[in-house]
Amino acid sequence: MRENPDYNDLYYQNTTSHSQIIDIIAEHTVPLSEVAAPIDWEVFFGNTHPVExxxxxxxxxxxLEASERHPKVNYIGIERAQKYVELTRERFEKYIRHFGVDRASGTFSNVRLAWTxxxxxLTRYVPAASVQAYHIYFxxxxPKKRQQKxxxxxxxxxxxxxxxxLNSDDGRLYIVTDYKEYFWEIQERLSDLPLLRPVDAEFRPDQDIATNFEMKYVLEGRSIYRAVYEKVLSCFDRV
Ligand SMILES: C[S@@+](CC[C@H](N)C(=O)[O-])C[C@H]1O[C@@H](n2cnc3c(N)ncnc32)[C@H](O)[C@@H]1O
Known part of the structure; x- marks a missing residue:
């Protein structure tokens, strides 16, 4: 039986009526409902760089760290909690002010926040085989049994x-969590997907960039679990 809890039309109406795409550097916000779906990344970002x-x-x-480090990669950050979208926007703004980032320099022109x-x-806006990497951290x-759904x-x-x-052949999915039981569950669920295969978790290019949760949990001495998956070619891609 399919398990799709809480993802019904009413849920979407309530959580996505406010959905927006925020371009921090251009100081421009567009309601997601005004963005044509699926998104043509080349038109959206004005270049053909890979999308993560x-x-x-x-x-x-x-x-922030990854988008500054890799100006030739386009980043979309998705977050549904308004509080964190605001905090992140402020974090970028502070960084821009503090380091005197020239808005015309191109720095951060490769990143958009999607408040949704x-x-x-993913199901409505992201085209097939168009994403180079997904990052899902913590x-x-x-943890409560009745909420695990x-x-x-x-x-x-x-x-x-x-x-x-995910891009066929080399698209990657990066996962990090401190929650061992969920980590095993994720791996079990992903093992049911024939187009994803686990690769060495050390193969994570930006592993020195810790998220806020990672910094907090490492200080607390918690164990951190990492997995990396790669999309393989389907038989349709091979012909
Ligand atoms: C435990 S926090 C981790 C935050 C960050 N990745 C880190 O490691 O510091 C999980 C975040 O995912 C967001 N989130 C959970 N489900 C989501 C969804 N369906 N769409 C967008 N964001 C979601 C939550 O609002 C929260 O900010």
């Missing part, structure tokens, strides 16, 4: 959208 998506960026530490639900965004574990990796539509939208 961070789901649940929280306070935006990874997004990740499942909604996904909410929903809310785990994002239990959502079949989400899993299908992840697989469909």
């Amino acid at each position: 998506i961070e789901i649940g960026f929280g306070k935006g530490r990874f997004l 639900d990740a499942n909604y965004f 996904p909410d574990p929903w 809310r785990r994002i990796f239990r959502n079949q539509d989400f899993l299908e959208a992840l697989t469909r939208t």
